Amino acid sequence: MAGGTVVEARRERWWQDGPPLRSLAEAREYIEDVGISLLFGGAAARYPSLREASRDESLPRLPSGWGQDLEAMWTWKDTLPVQGRAWLGRYLSGKQTLLSGQLLADLYEFEGKEDDVLSVVGLSEEAGRLAGLLLDEGPMATRALRDAVGVTGKRFDQILTELGRRLLITNYGVEEGPGWASCVIELTARVFSVPSQGSRAERDARAAALFVDTMVEAKPAALCRAFGWSRERAVAALES
Incomplete structure (x- = not known):
């Protein structure tokens, strides 16, 4: 094309x-x-x-x-x-x-329980601390999370990305306050029904099919970039 x-x-x-x-x-x-x-x-x-x-x-x-x-x-x-x-x-x-x-x-890669974050391997200390706060305290505004975790600026954004790429946290509305409203963050498993039914291979195939349909065309490398998959996983999902 x-x-x-x-x-x-x-x-x-x-x-x-x-x-x-x-x-x-x-x-x-x-x-x-x-x-x-x-x-x-x-x-x-x-x-x-x-x-x-x-x-x-x-x-x-x-x-x-x-x-x-x-x-x-x-x-x-x-x-x-x-x-x-x-x-x-x-x-x-x-x-x-x-x-x-x-x-x-x-x-979604985990069991779909509130405490999924406790079993995730490889999280940074700050990401684990932020996720633990959400587990214990419920949804929190980003201004409160910055103070509680003790990080700000670019590093705080990196922590949100680290947890976001694993789909462990979601934005959950806003909290009004002085100046701009503050985003509220919550654990994904407390808001959404995750994961879906089926084997990992079946779920990968559904995700890949939707992605290709939306992108009109997509090679394995595009799935690797979007979903963080290995090439082998992307190829298998596209071929199934």
């Missing part, structure tokens, strides 16, 4: 050629359809983007870029995880990513 044709097919598949999303229900339908989507991606993004699917250039916009369409999207991304309709966290390339409940369940 020619490069231009792939780009055009992806724009259509990623809901970027039709009317922009205008409601929470439409945003939910979009996530359930594509399965995986960046929050922000830009017009030339490698993956679907909720921002691009909801962008409405007919609406007035402030010089900063803020407008009614962005405000609506901002509300959706906070609401969908609380409703259990979409997982949100640092996943694709460490960026904020939305996953449908089905894809999340197929990708």
Whole structure:
């Protein structure tokens, strides 16, 4: 398939050629359809983007870029995880990513218990401490987590990415406070029904099939980048 044709097919598949999303229900339908989507991606993004699917250039916009369409999207991304309709966290390339409940369940590697975090091998000390706080205290705002774990800035973001790539934590709405609202973080297994039914191979095959459908075409390397799989695992999932 020619490069231009792939780009055009992806724009259509990623809901970027039709009317922009205008409601929470439409945003939910979009996530359930594509399965995986960046929050922000830009017009030339490698993956679907909720921002691009909801962008409405007919609406007035402030010089900063803020407008009614962005405000609506901002509300959706906070609401969908609380409703259990979409997982949100640092996943694709460490960026904020939305996953449908089905894809999340197929990708989830653990038993689906609240204390999954206690059995994970290879977590950094700070990531283990943050996950332990959530296990003991319940959902917490990021401002409180920074203080409790004792890390800030880029290192704190790295910890959220470390846990997000393993799908152990999810964004869970926001907590209002001075200045900007603070994201609330919760354990994935307390919000979503994970993992899905079936063997690991069956779940991998479902995840790979959805990814290929959403991406229009995808080689094993693309699954390795997106899901953190080995090449052998990606090839097996695509061939099954």
